[in-house]
Amino acid sequence: MKIRYDLKPRSARRSEPFRPQGPLSFGQLRTDHMFLMDWADGAWSDPRIVPYGPFSLAPGAVVLHYSQEIFEGAKAFLHPDGEIYAFRIDKNAARLNRSAEGLCMPPIPPADQVQAILALLDVERLWFPQQEGASLYIRPFMIATQDSLGVKPSDRYLYCVFVSPSGPYYPAGFQEPVKLLVTRRFHRAAPGGTGAMKTGGNYAASLMAGEVAHRLGASQVLYLDTADRHIEEAGAMNHYHVTRDGRLVIPTFTDTILRSVTSESVLELGKAALGVETVQERIPFEPFLAGLRDGSIAEAGGFGTAAVVSAVGAYVFEDGSEVKVGAGGIGEHTRRVYDVLTGLQRGARPAPKGWLFQAPRVA
Numbered sequence: 001m002k003i004r005y006d007l008k009p010r011s012a013r014r015s016e017p018f019r020p021q022g023p024l025s026f027g028q029l030r031t032d033h034m035f036l037m038d039w040a041d042g043a044w045s046d047p048r049i050v051p052y053g054p055f056s057l058a059p060g061a062v063v064l065h066y067s068q069e070i071f072e073g074a075k076a077f078l079h080p081d082g083e084i085y086a087f088r089i090d091k092n093a094a095r096l097n098r099s100a101e102g103l104c105m106p107p108i109p110p111a112d113q114v115q116a117i118l119a120l121l122d123v124e125r126l127w128f129p130q131q132e133g134a135s136l137y138i139r140p141f142m143i144a145t146q147d148s149l150g151v152k153p154s155d156r157y158l159y160c161v162f163v164s165p166s167g168p169y170y171p172a173g174f175q176e177p178v179k180l181l182v183t184r185r186f187h188r189a190a191p192g193g194t195g196a197m198k199t200g201g202n203y204a205a206s207l208m209a210g211e212v213a214h215r216l217g218a219s220q221v222l223y224l225d226t227a228d229r230h231i232e233e234a235g236a237m238n239h240y241h242v243t244r245d246g247r248l249v250i251p252t253f254t255d256t257i258l259r260s261v262t263s264e265s266v267l268e269l270g271k272a273a274l275g276v277e278t279v280q281e282r283i284p285f286e287p288f289l290a291g292l293r294d295g296s297i298a299e300a301g302g303f304g305t306a307a308v309v310s311a312v313g314a315y316v317f318e319d320g321s322e323v324k325v326g327a328g329g330i331g332e333h334t335r336r337v338y339d340v341l342t343g344l345q346r347g348a349r350p351a352p353k354g355w356l357f358q359a360p361r362v363a
């Protein structure tokens with residue numbers, strides 16, 4: 001793919017490494033440029049890096065009415081060798097294409113997605129925050145742009161990637177464990193639906209559940225399946241738990257669970273790197289609860305790109321009752337997973353072959 005560079009004049013771009021004065025929040029800041037590419041007449045065209053800014057969209061664009069939209073989230077890191085490495089973006093590219101298939105959108109060759117991201121990271125290398133624990137969050141997405149009110153797939157699409165210099169998700173190190181609301185009022189996904197796809201509608205539909213969770217003192221919802229029997233997800237993270245006898249269990253990926261790149265990494269790293277066996281199982285909720293009460297389940301939490309690992313300290317019920325996880329603190333296995341994953345992302349530990357994509361120096 002031949003990328004066109006239509007960059008801001010040098011005088012209008014960042015000219016020195018970014019040294020934030022205070023703590024950087026997550027996902028708020030933008031950089032100078034973004035990557036764009038159009039789809040029409042059955043082909044992708046005009047891949048380009050242009051100044052970051054608003055683009056025009058017809059009020060009748062399909063995405064604005066019927067949510068034909070998909071997105072991804074990944075991270076890149078500045079290593080001690082001064083080079084920039086994106087973490088497992090081939091996995092994100094494959095997942096974007098699976099989401100595309102589900103939403104009747106055109107796939108993008110994974111190598112082109114990887115190239116687009118790395119080219120943008122190269123252009124924005126001075127934007128990497130020179131701050132402990134910081135990273136560049138990467139947001140690729142695709143929207144349906146045809147001006148049409150028929151409920152049918154658009155005949156035009158726009159693919160865009162932008163990046164956000166972000167501070168560590170937990171500025172003070174690993175934060176206090178969070179609480180998850182157990183509710184049977186809300187469900188994230190139904191069999192045959194879009195739960196395994198990363199599409200905006202899933203997240204719009206989760207906002208009310210998140211609000212109710214906040215009102216009840218929880219940071220997110222523990223989603224059960226529509227029969228209220230099995231554990232599915234922890235808000236916008238995959239759920240996990242660790243048993244007292246040393247097994248880290250992640251719910252089996254189904255069509256109602258997003259295939260998390262973080263979870264896949266934990267599963268692949270396994271016992272050799274993490275000190276616990278890592279497995280996937282369907283997890284019936286009632287036995288899980290009994291396990292928390294009798295201590296046979298020692299740790300629980302969520303996996304996702306933004307926080308990497310988020311420990312759960314307690315499950316909260318709508319009647320106000322709570323069930324604690326272990327002693328309610330951060331368990332040793334949770335901490336180990338966090339240390340290992342962040343260590344290899346940041347170049348402090350050797351990463352498995354093929355996990356890190358170095359941005360070439362081209363721009």
Ligand SMILES: Cc1ncc(COP(=O)(O)O)c(C=O)c1O
Pocket residue numbers: 073233235236237238258259260261262263303304305306
């Ligand atoms: C619903 C949902 N589950 C799980 C995850 C974690 O996936 P990943 O580790 O690829 O970020 C995310 C975030 O991307 C998510 O939105």
